[in-house]
Amino acid sequence: QVNLLQSGTALVKPGASVKLSCKTSGYPFTDYYIYWVKQSHGKSLEWIGSLNPNSGSADFNEKFKNKATLTVDKSTNTAYLEIPRLTSEDSATYYCTRAGYGAFAYWGQGTLVTVSS
Amino acid sequence: EIVLTQSPTTMSTSPGEKVTLTCLASSSVNYMYWYQQKSGASPKLLIYYTSLLPSGVPDRFSGSGSGTSYSLTITSMEAEDAAIYFCLQLTSFPFTFGSGTTLEIK
Numbered sequence: 001q002v003n004l005l006q007s008g009t010a011l012v013k014p015g016a017s018v019k020l021s022c023k024t025s026g027y028p029f030t031d032y033y034i035y036w037v038k039q040s041h042g043k044s045l046e047w048i049g050s051l052n053p054n055s056g057s058a059d060f061n062e063k064f065k066n067k068a069t070l071t072v073d074k075s076t077n078t079a080y081l082e083i084p085r086l087t088s089e090d091s092a093t094y095y096c097t098r099a100g101y102g103a104f105a106y107w108g109q110g111t112l113v114t115v116s117s
Numbered sequence: 118e119i120v121l122t123q124s125p126t127t128m129s130t131s132p133g134e135k136v137t138l139t140c141l142a143s144s145s146v147n148y149m150y151w152y153q154q155k156s157g158a159s160p161k162l163l164i165y166y167t168s169l170l171p172s173g174v175p176d177r178f179s180g181s182g183s184g185t186s187y188s189l190t191i192t193s194m195e196a197e198d199a200a201i202y203f204c205l206q207l208t209s210f211p212f213t214f215g216s217g218t219t220l221e222i223k
Contacts (some may be wrong), residue, residue, distance in 0.1 A: 047211055103150045107161070
């Protein structure tokens with residue numbers, strides 16, 4: 001079955017960077033887009049960007065265009081989200097999701113990022 | 118950016134009651150998608166292409182609407198339906214979510 005396993009909780013200092021991983025299994029990795037979503041304060045959801053695992057090309061929400069980097073490693077079926085220069089506004093839970101049913105169908109368990117000195 | 122406005126913000130319903138949640142878009146969208154998020158869990162796709170149910174979703178859930186007005190209906194509320202419900206549009210960039218409706222059981 002389709003599974004997206006995300007990296008664990010991250011506690012990082014302001015100004016540092018974080019690289020979150022999303023290891024997929026149960027389907028051909030390059031056949032489906034991967035999306036990243038930010039959930040702040042336990043409620044509001046924001047689409048960060050979409051990644052084509054086959055070509056490596058990405059589309060971004062303008063709000064995150066200069067903030068986030070999306071990459072893949074096809075050898076390990078893993079997608080990555082990197083956020084540099086972290087501030088308290090970046091504290092949130094980050095989800096990777098896979099396309100399906102024309103939507104964000106399959107979700108990872110989420111990674112909680114806390115930015116604090 | 119298309120803004121999605123959900124109402125009500127919070128709702129408390131008794132078991133067996135019918136529930137209707139609304140999502141209004143600031144511009145016309147082709148389809149609406151609905152998600153259910155229970156406490157401590159990831160969002161779960163509930164409705165796609167406005168009115169279709171993914172496999173495994175109970176048929177007490179239904180979706181309808183067009184243009185700028187969409188709704189999610191639960192025909193008979195169950196305790197396990199207590200959750201936050203979000204709508205999502207994928208018609209234009211940036212993809213946007215509604216701010217959510219918290220549905221509580223009385």
